[in-house]
Amino acid sequence: MSYILSLKELINTLGWSKDLLVEMFEKRKSFLYKYDDAAEILTEDKIEILISKHILRRSGAYIEIDDQFQQFFEQVLEVNEEINTSYINENIQQVKQYINFYLQENNEHRRYSYLKQIKASLRKIGRITLRNVIDLNRNIENAFKTEPNYAIKIAKLEAFDEKRRTIYLLIEQTDHLASDEEITFFTTALDEELKQVVTSLRGQLTESRHNLIETQKQIIEYLNQVKHQSRIQEKIKQVKYLKDQFELKAKTNITYLLQESNDVLFESRPSYPLKLSLDFLHTDEGRQHIEKVSAKQRQTKKPAMLVAESIASKDLLPQTEEEIFIDLEEMKRGFSASSHHLHNFIMQYKYPRPVSYEEKITIFCQMVSMYEQDLNIKEIFQTDEQVEYAMVLGK
Numbered sequence: 001m002s003y004i005l006s007l008k009e010l011i012n013t014l015g016w017s018k019d020l021l022v023e024m025f026e027k028r029k030s031f032l033y034k035y036d037d038a039a040e041i042l043t044e045d046k047i048e049i050l051i052s053k054h055i056l057r058r059s060g061a062y063i064e065i066d067d068q069f070q071q072f073f074e075q076v077l078e079v080n081e082e083i084n085t086s087y088i089n090e091n092i093q094q095v096k097q098y099i100n101f102y103l104q105e106n107n108e109h110r111r112y113s114y115l116k117q118i119k120a121s122l123r124k125i126g127r128i129t130l131r132n133v134i135d136l137n138r139n140i141e142n143a144f145k146t147e148p149n150y151a152i153k154i155a156k157l158e159a160f161d162e163k164r165r166t167i168y169l170l171i172e173q174t175d176h177l178a179s180d181e182e183i184t185f186f187t188t189a190l191d192e193e194l195k196q197v198v199t200s201l202r203g204q205l206t207e208s209r210h211n212l213i214e215t216q217k218q219i220i221e222y223l224n225q226v227k228h229q230s231r232i233q234e235k236i237k238q239v240k241y242l243k244d245q246f247e248l249k250a251k252t253n254i255t256y257l258l259q260e261s262n263d264v265l266f267e268s269r270p271s272y273p274l275k276l277s278l279d280f281l282h283t284d285e286g287r288q289h290i291e292k293v294s295a296k297q298r299q300t301k302k303p304a305m306l307v308a309e310s311i312a313s314k315d316l317l318p319q320t321e322e323e324i325f326i327d328l329e330e331m332k333r334g335f336s337a338s339s340h341h342l343h344n345f346i347m348q349y350k351y352p353r354p355v356s357y358e359e360k361i362t363i364f365c366q367m368v369s370m371y372e373q374d375l376n377i378k379e380i381f382q383t384d385e386q387v388e389y390a391m392v393l394g395k
Helices: 008-017 018-026 035-039 044-052 067-077 083-102 106-146 150-181 183-188 192-244 254-260 286-300 330-338 342-348 355-370
Strands: 056-059 061-067 374-381 386-393
Touching: 008 018, 008 044, 035 044, 044 056, 061 067, 067 150, 083 106, 083 150, 083 183, 106 150, 150 192, 192 286, 192 374, 254 286, 330 342, 330 355, 342 386, 355 374
Parallel strands: none
Antiparallel strands: 056 061, 374 386
């Protein structure tokens, strides 16, 4: 059994085992990871090294990431669903302790060390508090939507409500610590960085406090819905039991209730618009509602289609375009009957349309390329003061 003895060794070990650890961490909730599956990614000797260093744990044919490393990965990646209020309280007590040490210490270097630890603890309190509130809201939502047992669902929601109260008390305790309880320290030791830390902490506490107010409303609404659904379910079970025992009409007044009921099953449920007060519309929340309604109305409006202008009658008339074509085959027959060399013949040829010098040179190259077998190309070269050309005669 070996242990990791240095940070460098830990980083190197996590480096060469990253592929296996990433896959195991992603499947930590939905999959029991087999040792044989891990052996397809890493060799067995490396897996045994991870087990010996307490990074992995083996249980029979299965392996899993050790709790210490799994919690570390979850906290760094902020995917931990556990709501840990004791960690907040522990940091609050550490801040109080370090403040006492700071006020009693005369050595400037040690005083700065305590001040640094105070700043780190305050940052942790703000970050962990806000993270716990987010995890709390997500767990409440999951418990209400996924838990099939009504009794367990109610118990979970009540437990989350208790955690909500605990977090709220810790927020108040932290706010009191930074505002009133340790006012002497924050007045005497306040430097620019500590001032920024305290300002950020108060902002996080305010955001968490507001979120907890909404969380409380959500828990109350969910509990009411669950209890209402639970009562309906119990009544349905009782009615079904009496029906199965053929005692429904004898022990209940269901016949009378059905006769008195005039419900129209397929009638749409009426909706009654609620007019908002002017005082509410003047608030920030009222403005948000107005902006939402305005955005929906803009989305429902269809953009006007642009109508193209009418086409003029003259544009509908057929138009033709003529192009005079130079027949190279006819030029080849004329060249064969002449006594000139090809360059001289092309330059003096009577074309059906004006032809530039560059185009004549292009015709020269085309005829040499197309009718090479019918031409006698000499190794004699001449120039016409612009280009050099080979002497080409007819066969």
